[in-house]
Amino acid sequence: MENGDALLSITGATPDLYNGIDPEVVGAIQKTHLQNYSTVMAKVTTNAINWCVVAAAGEAWAKKVFPNYSVNVAQKKLWKAIFETSRIDQPDPVAAWQTHIVNLQKRAKYLQAKQYTALHYSAPGTDFTLGLPNGHLWISAQSMAQNGVAFTANMPTEEVFTLPDRNRADGVVTSTFPLSDGGTLIEDFQVTFENGRIVKVNAKKGEVALQKLVDTDEGSHRLGEVALVPASSPIAQRGHLFYNTLFDENASCHIAIGRGYRFTLAGGEELTDDEFISAGGNVSLNHVDFMIGSPKMDIYGVKQDGSHEPVMREGEWAFDA
Helix, strand or coil, X not given: CCCCCCEEEEECCCCCCCCCCCHHHHHHHHHHHHHHHHHHHHHHHCCCCCEEEEECCCHHHHHHHCCCCCHHHHHHHHHHHHHHHCCCCCCCHHHHXXXXXXXXXXXHHHHXXXXXXXXXXXXXXXXXXXXXCCCECCECCCEECCCCCEECCECCCCCEEECCCCCCEEEEEECCCCEEECCEEEEEEEEEXXXXXXXXXXXXXCHHHHHHHHCCCHHHHCEEEEEECCCCCHHHHCCCXXXXXXXXXXXXXXXXXXXXXXXXXXXXHHCCHHHHHHCCCCCCCCEEEEECCCCCCEEEEECCCCCEEEEEECCEECCCC
16 A cells, blocks of 8 residues: 555455354454554545455355345355446446446535535434535545546445534434444444534444444544435345445445545545544544435435525435436
8 A cells, every 4th residue: 555556355244243242342353453454544534545345245144135045045146236236237337337427426516516514314213414514525436546546436336425524413313224333233223413422322233332333432423424325226226235334325325433534525635633623524443334314314405504405305316417
């Protein structure tokens, strides 16, 4: 990475790996990993290099996604799902990706021009207002690395995302998908915010693990990313969970606990940690997305004069781009 070389991360998932293990131990494992990986993440979050995350269909993951099949059949079905959601099954995958990138960039340009000061979310179990800092940048499928290479970081991707203001998040959000984090599955949970900070979490399953995640460091009590995804995205239409955030986040609008990406703030790559925090960005060992979108969610952009206009209605884009 010091030479400007690319980073390719190949990820799998074992969603139930740590079931039955003391949450204190799991928390220690995750925090130690994050501490040792922080030098890598410093490069990733500033786009110092071109990077990409892709997935491979491991046995345990395949059986979790397709539990009614043999391991062999489940793996074949999961590989097929990975190829389809990553557009590899298209006659010309590169052309399909280029078209997809352009379409997402149109959404990002529309939102960038609006420069909303906040977003308001309304859905069953969710009443939430999230501030956006001055200079926030809406990003989509393709970015330009500091080494001069254009790249698509996540495959698949359906999101348009930006930086939230770490000090301006108020209300309650309810998860719409389980969160698989570090071998623990967290289900049916709510998160309550006051003045940007998480003040309460509750979950039907994995509540202790969720609290440990939030308690990793001070930055884990705040948000580092907000992403918009239509409820009709190709991944949502599949009708099954992947139990892997790389995929499931692209089925739903989501927000991320922890570290903000410096490239989602104008000039953010050049800022120190303290300067980034002062500008509204967030610094943390963590960056964990969780899904809150659904076909029942409305999102409004809050303009500088305090007026609202629709961004998403019933989970779908409310504007043409």
